[in-house]
Amino acid sequence: MRRWRALGILGTAQFLMVLDTSVMNVAISRLVEDFDTEVTAIQAVITLYTLVMAAFMITGGKLGDMLGRRRAFVIGLVVYGVGSALTASAPVLWVLAIGWSVIEGLGASLVLPALAALVAGTYEGRDRAVAFGVMGGLAGAGIAVGPLLGGWVTTYLTWRLVFAAEVVVVVVILLCVGWIEEHPRTGPRARLDAVGAVLSAVGLALVVMGVLQSSSWGWLRPRNSPVTVFGFSLTLFVIAAGGVVLHLFRAWEGRVEARGGDPLVRYSLFAIPPLRSGLTMLLGQNLILLGLFFAIPLYLQVVQGFDAFETGLRLLPVSVTMLLAAMAGPLASRFAGPRAVVRSGLLVLFAAILWLLATIEPRIDNLSFAFAMALLGLGMGLLASQLGNVTQSSVGEAARGEVGGLQYTAQNLGSSLGTALIGSLLIGALVNAFTTKIEDNPKVSNAAHQQVGIAIEAGVSFVSTDQVRAAAENAALPPSEVDALAHAYADAQLEALKAAILATGGVTLACLAFTRPLPTRRQAEQRPDTTAAAS
Numbered sequence: 001m002r003r004w005r006a007l008g009i010l011g012t013a014q015f016l017m018v019l020d021t022s023v024m025n026v027a028i029s030r031l032v033e034d035f036d037t038e039v040t041a042i043q044a045v046i047t048l049y050t051l052v053m054a055a056f057m058i059t060g061g062k063l064g065d066m067l068g069r070r071r072a073f074v075i076g077l078v079v080y081g082v083g084s085a086l087t088a089s090a091p092v093l094w095v096l097a098i099g100w101s102v103i104e105g106l107g108a109s110l111v112l113p114a115l116a117a118l119v120a121g122t123y124e125g126r127d128r129a130v131a132f133g134v135m136g137g138l139a140g141a142g143i144a145v146g147p148l149l150g151g152w153v154t155t156y157l158t159w160r161l162v163f164a165a166e167v168v169v170v171v172v173i174l175l176c177v178g179w180i181e182e183h184p185r186t187g188p189r190a191r192l193d194a195v196g197a198v199l200s201a202v203g204l205a206l207v208v209m210g211v212l213q214s215s216s217w218g219w220l221r222p223r224n225s226p227v228t229v230f231g232f233s234l235t236l237f238v239i240a241a242g243g244v245v246l247h248l249f250r251a252w253e254g255r256v257e258a259r260g261g262d263p264l265v266r267y268s269l270f271a272i273p274p275l276r277s278g279l280t281m282l283l284g285q286n287l288i289l290l291g292l293f294f295a296i297p298l299y300l301q302v303v304q305g306f307d308a309f310e311t312g313l314r315l316l317p318v319s320v321t322m323l324l325a326a327m328a329g330p331l332a333s334r335f336a337g338p339r340a341v342v343r344s345g346l347l348v349l350f351a352a353i354l355w356l357l358a359t360i361e362p363r364i365d366n367l368s369f370a371f372a373m374a375l376l377g378l379g380m381g382l383l384a385s386q387l388g389n390v391t392q393s394s395v396g397e398a399a400r401g402e403v404g405g406l407q408y409t410a411q412n413l414g415s416s417l418g419t420a421l422i423g424s425l426l427i428g429a430l431v432n433a434f435t436t437k438i439e440d441n442p443k444v445s446n447a448a449h450q451q452v453g454i455a456i457e458a459g460v461s462f463v464s465t466d467q468v469r470a471a472a473e474n475a476a477l478p479p480s481e482v483d484a485l486a487h488a489y490a491d492a493q494l495e496a497l498k499a500a501i502l503a504t505g506g507v508t509l510a511c512l513a514f515t516r517p518l519p520t521r522r523q524a525e526q527r528p529d530t531t532a533a534a535s
Contacts, residue, residue: 006118006122006180006181007119007122007123007131007134009176009177010115010119010135010180011134011135012172012173013111013115014112014115014138014139014142016142016169017080017111018142018143019142019146021046021049022143022147023146023147023153023162024046024150024159027150028042028043028046030154031159034159035093037093044097045096045100045101046101047213048097048102048105049105050212050416051208051209052101052106052109053108053109053408054409054416055200055204056106056109057204057405058264058405059109059192059197059200059201059405060072060076060110060112060405061401061402062193062197062264062401063192064110064113064114064117064401064404064405066191066192068182069182070181071182072111072113072114073110073115073118074177076110076114077107077177079104079106080103080166080170081107081171082103083099083100083102083105083106083107084104084163084164084167085163085164086099086103087160087163088160088163088164088166100163112408113401113405113408115135115404116392116403116404116407117401117404119388119392120132120393120400121181121397121400128392129385129389130327132388133326133384133385133389134327135388136381136383136384136385137323137325137326137384137385138326139384140319140323140377140381140384141319141320143289143290143319145316147297147308147315148316149162149312150308151310151311152309152312154308155307191261193256193261196252196253196256196263196265197264199245199248200265202245203243203244203245203246203248204246204409204413205242206239206242206245207239207243207246208242208412208416209238210234210235210237210238210239211239211416213234214235214424218233219233220232220233220236222234253267264402265402269395269406272394274393274518274519277390277514277515277516278391278407279391279407279410280410280514281342281383281387281515281518282387282388283410283413283417284510284511285380285384285387285411285414287504288349288418288504288507288511289418290415290419291418291419291421291503291507292353292376292418294418294419294423294426294500295501296356296501298426298497303465303490303497304364305464314369314370314373317371317377318374318376318380319377320377321373321374321375321378322377322381322384323377325377325380325385326381326382326385327381337520338389338518338519338520339520341382342382342383342386342387342518343515345380345381345386346379346383346508346509346515348375348379349379349508350379351375351379352375352379353501353502353505355375356369356372357498357501357502360497361494386518390519391407392404418504422504425500425503426496426497426499427496429495429496429499430495433496434488434492437492438485465486465489465493468485468486472485472486
């Protein structure tokens with residue numbers, strides 16, 4: 001058991017980082033009350049956390065190479081613990097933003113890349129496959145358990161207790177960090193490319209911010225865009241600006257590498273097919289998972305009326321089967337290579353999405369829904385059991401810090417895209433279905449059509465049918481029209497949810513096209529491709 005102690009510490013840190021975000025998401029309403037603010041302010045705090053993580057993850061990986069991975073892991077945990085303590089005691093909103101969004105985000109950007117490199121350096125062959133399977137399963141479990149734990153603590157105690165408990169867990173991890181073996185870096189000492197760090201941080205932050213704000217600002221047609229450009233929303237211009245900065249970053253990194261310097265990211269790494277495919281699949285996996293975890297809670301909470309704790313209970317099968325599948329996934333490597341396991345996971349995931357589509361009805365079938373969630377966790381677990389190992393095993397020891405940064409950057413981008421794209425599609429489908437249904441309904445008058453049109457122009461959010469009914473009654477519409485509008489909206493809700501979930505199914509099938517470069521041999525037979533790492 002001694003050789004697995006390190007995995008217990010690293011896995012606990014991984015679970016902690018993922019749990020944090022999902023807990024915060026279910027505590028939004030209580031945070032609004034406690035800080036006497038608006039939902040948009042809390043959403044801005046959550047967005048800032050994602051921005052900080054995405055912006056500094058690559059730099060965090062390089063700092064791990066410079067400082068040593070275990071030292072970077074420890075420093076990151078200390079920073080994260082300080083942020084958690086400040087968050088738990090935050091008296092006002094700006095202190096919450098500094099503690100959680102900034103300090104915890106910076107700590108996580110040091111911890112996560114170092115964590116991935118430490119797992120890869122500590123274990124080899126089949127043990128490494130098992131270790132990454134456990135880490136992937138714990139990450140998925142954190143996403144699914146977060147709403148359950150956060151919902152219960154927020155409802156019956158206080159959200160502050162979660163962050164206070166995080167400080168205790170961080171202290172325990174730090175006391176046991178000696179169980180993690182440090183592997184000294186060979187070759188010259190790494191140096192930080194400051195210009196590259198700034199360019200990558202700014203470029204990634206702009207791209208992620210544009211994607212995350214798309215649901216508020218609108219993609220093309222402006223809604224709540226702070227400014228408009230030629231009559232269009234700011235969203236695409238912010239994303240384009242980020243793309244320009246990232247292009248400058250790539251050009252700068254090529255220049256540094258050509259001069260024999262130490263770039264922040266060696267783009268020659270992307271010439272390694274398994275690494276390129278692994279990073280793409282990690283992005284796709286998180287896009288699908290976070291897209292589903294955006295749509296499914298809306299169905300459970302808004303349509304079915306469950307509270308945060310009841311929602312978490314119904315998501316629990318995802319956590320259980322994902323963890324089990326991720327841990328059992330490496331056993332499949334005795335019979336099939338990573339490509340076959342990942343493709344099997346995608347097909348199981350697609351089957352789960354189809355099953356889920358059949359369960360999205362006005363009255364939930366708890367047993368059928370639980371089966372869909374269990375199948376979803378099984379597919380995600382099979383992916384999680386392979387992808388971390390594929391990315392880290394595709395390079396040599398010297399490149400693992402960089403790859404760790406790229407790995408979690410891809411995951412952050414996938415999470416941001418999943419939430420934004422599926423969210424935008426959901427709202428667009430809702431508007432289209434609702435307007436179509438009331439236009440074709442003879443019970444809805446022209447005056448009601450005009451009032452609905454005005455409401456849609458002002459912006460649409462996914463609200464309950466009761467709220468739509470109350471709004472129609474406040475508008476002094478006759479009972480027959482109120483009923484017609486409420487029924488049309490209820491039907492539109494289900495159609496929009498199904499469209500959003502079906503879109504994740506399309507992404508799942510599209511991901512199959514990127515699995516070709518994945519290794520076909522068993523993981524234990526894989527050898528790291530150090531060609532690009534040494535260049």
